[in-house]
Amino acid sequence: MALLNFSQPALDDATLAAVTDTMKSGWIASGPRVLAFERALSGTFGGRPTRTLTSATGAMELALLACGVKPGDEVITSTQSFFSTMNMIVKVGARPVFVDCDLVTRAIDLDRVAAAITPRTKAIVPTHFPGALGDMDALYALARRHGLRVIEDAALVQGSTWKGQPIGSFGDIATFSFHPNKNMTTIEGGAIVVPDDATAKHIEVLRFHGIERLADDTRDVAVASGKYNMSDVSAAIGLAQLAQLPAFLAQRQRLAERYFDVFPAIDGAVLPPRGVPGQSWNMFCVLLPYEALGTTRQRVRAALREREIATGLSYEPSHLTTLGRSLGWREGQFPNAERIGRETVTIPLHCGMNEADVDRVCAAIADILG
Ligand SMILES: Cc1ncc(COP(=O)(O)O)c(C=O)c1O
Numbered sequence: 001m002a003l004l005n006f007s008q009p010a011l012d013d014a015t016l017a018a019v020t021d022t023m024k025s026g027w028i029a030s031g032p033r034v035l036a037f038e039r040a041l042s043g044t045f046g047g048r049p050t051r052t053l054t055s056a057t058g059a060m061e062l063a064l065l066a067c068g069v070k071p072g073d074e075v076i077t078s079t080q081s082f083f084s085t086m087n088m089i090v091k092v093g094a095r096p097v098f099v100d101c102d103l104v105t106r107a108i109d110l111d112r113v114a115a116a117i118t119p120r121t122k123a124i125v126p127t128h129f130p131g132a133l134g135d136m137d138a139l140y141a142l143a144r145r146h147g148l149r150v151i152e153d154a155a156l157v158q159g160s161t162w163k164g165q166p167i168g169s170f171g172d173i174a175t176f177s178f179h180p181n182k183n184m185t186t187i188e189g190g191a192i193v194v195p196d197d198a199t200a201k202h203i204e205v206l207r208f209h210g211i212e213r214l215a216d217d218t219r220d221v222a223v224a225s226g227k228y229n230m231s232d233v234s235a236a237i238g239l240a241q242l243a244q245l246p247a248f249l250a251q252r253q254r255l256a257e258r259y260f261d262v263f264p265a266i267d268g269a270v271l272p273p274r275g276v277p278g279q280s281w282n283m284f285c286v287l288l289p290y291e292a293l294g295t296t297r298q299r300v301r302a303a304l305r306e307r308e309i310a311t312g313l314s315y316e317p318s319h320l321t322t323l324g325r326s327l328g329w330r331e332g333q334f335p336n337a338e339r340i341g342r343e344t345v346t347i348p349l350h351c352g353m354n355e356a357d358v359d360r361v362c363a364a365i366a367d368i369l370g
Pocket of ligand 1: 054055056057058081082084085127153155156176177178179189190
């Protein structure tokens, strides 16, 4: 039996043809396809200024810089996110101020955010998860009341909507990932959606060495920056993938529904929220009560692997990493994120699957957990 990956890109002939065409076009670094991909992406974000980058991690770093976050500032973020969120806050010299999340939706806890605001707070960085968003109206109202910037880590939720509006099409700044295990891919890649053209120009400077073009067509650098520009090959993949995104999202939705229908009834298991309208399904993460069942997560994952079913972990809480602990955070501070960190397992969900694959995963879990 072939291994069922927990995640895998959907690369069809149209995507492969786009790569070949671009490779033969004579222009493979950032060029016309990047511009076309950015225009097409922007169209999915209500026409807001959108720029591509080499990753969502880079997008987060540049978003923080564009918001003027600097050494000594504090950024409030959920400890339940991928490590890149914490890392980029630390990399720009700021202090990540962690707060807990909801156990089921994994949305940042806004009461905790409000309690964590100090005169040094510069921005709030929530991470969105598949299946449900936090209360976006309350988030932005809180940010506005305190004059804070919001950078939405939307790496996992391209295609999710809030009250009918796509994430990225409203609000302050949103960052997206096109890593192969996201809703669509450019191999590596990411995008940033910003509120105005001036910020988009700033991102363009930051993503390419800090270079600014002068009136006489010579170049200058005022601020040292790195290199984060997407290639035309990646952008061509992105254009082909974006055309299929609605189909990808629909397939993921069908598979998620099937999980809800056939996941074995296990006392104490926590599934993602079902039935929230307008959500996308990049992952299907479940919490399982290993201790009560007399087993461990490692054993369950190994038993699934023996049955050719791969699983992932999303995510270990950032505050309990060596880096987080070195900044003074410790166990016991954020019970929901810590429980998620201990109990979560990401089961297979990608567009190469069908409903029989979901049934196989669910039967294996039922079998292993008795
Ligand atoms: C929530 C979240 N944010 C950011 C990232 C980083 O994305 P990238 O690999 O494009 O840098 C990831 C990647 O898994 C993620 O899950």
